[in-house]
Amino acid sequence: MNPIFLGRIEHGKLILDSPDRFRVLLSRYEGQPVEVVVRKKKSQRSILQNRAYFGIAVKILCLHTGFNREEMHDALKQKFASRVDEKTGLTIIESTADMDTVRFCQYYEDIQRWAIEFLGVYIPDPNEPPMFEL
Structure with missing residues (x-):
């Protein structure tokens, strides 16, 4: 399962809720091609x-x-x-x-x-x- 990171867009910049976790994940893919998906967060069933x-x-x-x-x-x-x-x-x-x-x-x-x-x-x-x- 691919990790999902939450955040928001402010003035055209991505502000992540867990930037340190994101950096750790990025380091695993150093030098490799990656795919990035950005979508509006939806409310999962409660x-x-x-x-x-x-x-x-x-x-x-x-x-x-x-x-x-x-x-x-x-x-x-x-x-x-x-x-x-x-x-x-x-x-x-x-x-x-x-x-x-x-x-x-x-x-x-x-x-x-x-x-x-x-x-x-x-x-x-x-x-x-x-x-x-x-």
Whole structure:
């Protein structure tokens, strides 16, 4: 996995949050060609979103379907976070860990709608107080 360094641009200059760590990494590549990617930081899904997903949605659906946690997570990604590549015809499944907060909210809402419509199972919003203990 490639290290990711956070920072900001001020007056056209890159200001890194961890410049010393960055210099250490650069020293490993002395004399070698490198590739540099700069992109706007996106907000990864939050810890609370992750807890709600696995602790509420996945748990309720496991109880209802008999799937284990991993099977349910994989099935939900297949249904709500996949697309077919037009060139190859292969199904590409998006990683929920790579979703930003907005995309993850949409994913959770899609699961809620499907659960109530097709399974008759209510999945509460992450911020709803629990009606019972799971």
